[in-house]
Amino acid sequence: MSDPSSIAALRERHGPRYRWLLLISVMVGTMASIMSSTVVNVAIPGMSHYFTLDQGRAQWVSSGFMVAMTVSMLTTPWLLARYGYRRTYVGTMVLLMAGGLAGGLAAHFPVVLAARVAEGLAAGVVQPIPAIIMLRAFEPHEQGRASGLFGMGVVLAPALGPSIGGVLVDWFGWRSIFFMVVPFCLGSIWLAYRYVPTSAPGGASAQSQGPRLDWRGLLLGSVGTLCLLNGLVEVRGGNPALAAALLLGALAALAATILWLRHARRTGREALINLDLFAYRTYTYGSLVAFIYGIALFGSTYLLPVYMQLALQLPASHVGTILLPSGIVLAITIGIAGRLTTRLPTYVMVSGGLVLLAASFALMPTVGLQTGLWVLVAWAILGRIGLGFILPSLNLGAMRPLDKALIPQGASAINFLRMLGGATGVSLCAIVLEWRLAVHGDALTRPGTSVARLAAFNESFLLLAAICGLAVIAAWRLRDPPGHVPVEE
Structure with missing residues (x-):
């Protein structure tokens, strides 16, 4: 039955x-x-x-x-x-x-x-x-x-x-x-x-x-993730020796994870991540885009509210109101972009979205204390339109060439890399912001704002624009020739 x-x-x-x-x-x-x-x-x-x-x-x-x-x-x-x-x-x-x-x-x-x-x-x-x-x-x-x-x-x-x-x-x-x-x-x-x-x-x-959980791979991945994120926190906290030790630990855990996954594939064991995924060029480039894009996206979600409150001196209640129109535009754009994914190639959708996202960051230095709020709203909307084109197409485009048996692991790994990029991006933005504030002779603990503080935030936004530019280079390779088959290592 x-x-x-x-x-x-x-x-x-x-x-x-x-x-x-x-x-x-x-x-x-x-x-x-x-x-x-x-x-x-x-x-x-x-x-x-x-x-x-x-x-x-x-x-x-x-x-x-x-x-x-x-x-x-x-x-x-x-x-x-x-x-x-x-x-x-x-x-x-x-x-x-x-x-x-x-x-x-x-x-x-x-x-x-x-x-x-x-x-x-x-x-x-x-x-x-x-x-x-x-x-x-x-x-x-x-x-x-x-x-x-x-x-x-x-x-x-x-x-x-x-x-x-x-x-x-x-x-x-x-x-x-x-x-x-x-x-x-x-x-x-x-x-x-x-x-x-x-x-x-x-x-x-x-x-x-059924198959056993690859607890060795999970343990190595967990140790590497914790070392990376805590190392970045220590960079902000000002303990260089501990930060260096943790970041070196993250690199060692990454190397050990790759060696273990290769060993698991050679011996036929169940592995946490099947390295055959990365025999597909489209998936490999998509994973790279997901990681870099995660840095820019999550870094900006941290930076924007802090910028509006501590650099532009806007009340906390205004932050949600300013970002709400861009959220509505994002929802509408995703609906439109979803229909376009069957008409436009993935690399066009993702690269175009990243260009718009980079432009929104690059234009943030045009906002000043005397600038109308509509300018800030406009740049936020521009960035969300870019996100709307990226979100529906990146995962689908990267995973579409995969063999169906690899799809669950493909979805898991690309989401992991995006979130790892996101966690890295939040710390990276905080580190760069504190560094540029110190260079300009300011600190967020001081009351009021200044030209120096605005300059530090603007340089942080320009960093995010540059990161998006790197992602565009990888996104342009998100294509497969007709009759594509996975390449062998």
């Missing part, structure tokens, strides 16, 4: 619309995970006051989430093969909801930190799943529309989350922020039991005694 929850049975029961119902089901959970990553920043001031935290300890609420999310992305292919789509997805939503409830009810800061790590682990596992579904459940001519629809929904979470979160903090306090994910998690679990199949990618049955 066939499994009524297999993908074939669900497709037969719901007809042609099933693939869209499946996409919406995982979109709700992904929105919850993204919201949990962004909206908590609104609660940090209130939480810091309640637990009497300094800035360094308070920052771990965000950093702990990001480290956990980055590392756990690498486990998604193994979890899907071992437990199937539904059990993996529902498990992540239960963990995310438990983290939200524990964080909101916590009486001690270590419990809050543990709850954020749990939320990060869940968010990391769930984020590659939609890309796997889009490439497997949708025909190539439908993948652009699916990516556009998914992107529009997911963009609404970080666009609206901080605004809603600010209201909740004012009315109910910082604890209410943690409870925001609960209704999304409950809705996603209900949808999962209706539309998400129990099978593994490719329609195969999940194997409870």
Whole structure:
């Protein structure tokens, strides 16, 4: 007797619309995970006051989430093969909801930190799943529309989350922020039991005694990630010896990881990342673009609010209002760009988007204390239009040439590299900003702003423009000749 929850049975029961119902089901959970990553920043001031935290300890609420999310992305292919789509997805939503409830009810800061790590682990596992579904459940001519629809929904979470979160903090306090994910998690679990199949990618049955997790690769990857991110923090903290030791540790962990993955491939063991992925030139260039793009994107999300408040002297309440139009434009652009992905080559979409993003950073020095706010809004919108062209096309374009068996690992690895770039970008922007402030004889601790402070921020934005320029070079190679086959190493 066939499994009524297999993908074939669900497709037969719901007809042609099933693939869209499946996409919406995982979109709700992904929105919850993204919201949990962004909206908590609104609660940090209130939480810091309640637990009497300094800035360094308070920052771990965000950093702990990001480290956990980055590392756990690498486990998604193994979890899907071992437990199937539904059990993996529902498990992540239960963990995310438990983290939200524990964080909101916590009486001690270590419990809050543990709850954020749990939320990060869940968010990391769930984020590659939609890309796997889009490439497997949708025909190539439908993948652009699916990516556009998914992107529009997911963009609404970080666009609206901080605004809603600010209201909740004012009315109910910082604890209410943690409870925001609960209704999304409950809705996603209900949808999962209706539309998400129990099978593994490719329609195969999940194997409870299936492949073992490559714990050696996961351990090496985790150590390398922690060394890199903590090393960058120490560069900011002013301990050169410790920073150098941690960064050298990150390089050593990277080398050890590559050696282990090569050994695993030679001996036929299950590896955390299948190096055959990088035999596809398009995927290799796409991964490089994802890493550099992550640096620019997440670096700018850190830099822009700080710039508006500490360089332009705008009230905190104005920051969300100024960025809201660009968020709306981003959602609209993603919908349009999703339809264009089947008409325009990937390298044109991604390179064009990166050029617009670079232009928005390069134009930021035209904003001054006497400049109308509409100029700042215009440059923010320009950058979000660029993002709108990149988001639906980068992952799909990079993974489309992959053999179907490699798609789960491809989605996991490219998301990991983007998030690793993002975590690096936040620290890199902070380091460069502090360096340029010192060169110009200013510091963010001083009251008021100055020409020197504006110059330091402008130079940081120009760095982001240059980083986007590097990504354009790699993005221009995101193409395959007709009849492409993977190259051998």
